[in-house]
Amino acid sequence: MKILLLSGGVGGAKMAEGLYHSEYGNELSVIGNVADDMLFHGLWVSPDIDTLTYTLADLIDTKKGWGLKDETTNTLEALxxxxxxxxxxxxxxxxxxxxxxxxxxxxxxxxxxIAKHIAKQLGVTANILLPTDQVIQNRIHTEQGWLDFQSYFVKKGCQPEILDIFVSGIEDAQPTPESLKAINEADLIIIAPSNPIVSINPIVNVPGIRAALKSSKAPVVAVSPMINGKTVKGPADRMMAAMNFSSDVLGVANCYQGLIDGFVIDIEDQQFTSVLEASGLKVMVAQTLMKNRIDKVSLAENVVAEMSTKFGLKCGTQLAEEV
Known part of the structure; x- marks a missing residue:
């Protein structure tokens, strides 16, 4: 069963890790966010793609959730x-x-x-894909003016009030053939519990990606990044509010309206099930907080199994039983 994951960095990497170490890992492709990429010290840095790659290579600093483990900072100190x-x-x-x-x-x-080569050299067998090879970048409008995402997120510590968000360069971007191929060949497409505004939207809004997702034979299922109206980490709730979406699972569903067929919500939000189902979504209620690899694999396998049943797909376990 071919699984395609759309993912941002830290939160999405947890879902990617779960799928990668599940029974579906051999057929996993991941389209990662590149709208947070920037030039630092003359070098092109791709934070979300690197986080995904390092995570699947078991090289991630698990305490921070990003960067390499057992790191030193001699170069940074010298700079x-x-x-x-x-x-x-x-x-x-x-x-x-x-x-x-x-x-x-x-x-x-x-x-x-380049991304494929880095992943291969680090021992990653999943397909790490980019939505576009062009430069697209999140821009955050604050009272201090327009900031790139890293300046807002890291330098300013997410403190300035958000007035608006847009992705520069996305109108002229072209989807990569690899991403379109993965969408077309997928049996199930999962949107990771990443920030809908600055991680997922920059992927699906690359011209051609949204249309490919809608025309794909595969159902599209989102895992909510919101639990009881809060994010596990990061400013997604404030960004949702800034873009006129409620900071809860209903807001996430509205953000993905017309794109998703299924929705996975946490048990703390199960009271929204009937409302979401009334909008035409197939809803799964689960423990979505992932604290360790066991949690990640369990959630990944349960999502694939239950959503496969809801959409009439045959997942790996079902195929094995038939054989």
Missing amino acids: ERLGCDTWMYLGDKDFATHIYRTQQKQSGIRPSV
């Missing part, structure tokens, strides 16, 4: 001594990834090819 602005944390081993990516980009290699 600071030279007077560089070093608010963006980059570890010494992590720098190698960004150096390689930048060198390859300057040689004219497509970012999708």
Whole structure:
């Protein structure tokens, strides 16, 4: 069974890890968010793609949820001594990834090819895909003016009030052939519990991606990042409110209106089941908070199994039983 996951960074990587280590890991593809990518110290950094790759390679710093484990910061400290602005944390081993990516980009290699090579060299067998090879970037409008996502999220600590959000460059972006192929061939498409506004929308709003998702034979199922009106981590609730969506599962469903066929919500939000089902969605209630790998794999396998039943699909377990 071919599973396609649309994912942001830290939260989405948990779902990706669960699927990767489940019985469906051999047929997993992940389209990651590239709208948070930026240039730091002359190097092109792709935070969400790296988080996904490091997570699946078992190299992630599990305490932070991003970056490489057992890191040192000698390079960053040396840059600071030279007077560089070093608010963006980059570890010494992590720098190698960004150096390689930048060198390859300057040689004219497509970012999708670069991402695939990095993942392969780190031992990742899942297909890490980019929605576009063009540069698209989240922009956050605050009272201090327009900020790129990393300046808002890291440098400003998510403190400024959000007035508006848009993705620069997305109107002229083109979908990668790899992403369109994965959408067309998928048996089930899952939207990870990532930030709908700055992680998922920049993927689905690349021209051609949304249309491909709608025309795909595969049902599209979203896992809510909201639990009891709150996010596990990050500013998704404030961003939802800034874009006129309620900061709860109903707001997430409205954000994905016309795109999703199924919705996975936490047991703390089960009171919304009837309302969501009345809107035409197939709803699954589960424990969606993932604290360890057992939780991640359990949620992933339960989502695939239950949603396969609801949509009349045959998942790996069902096929094995028939054989």
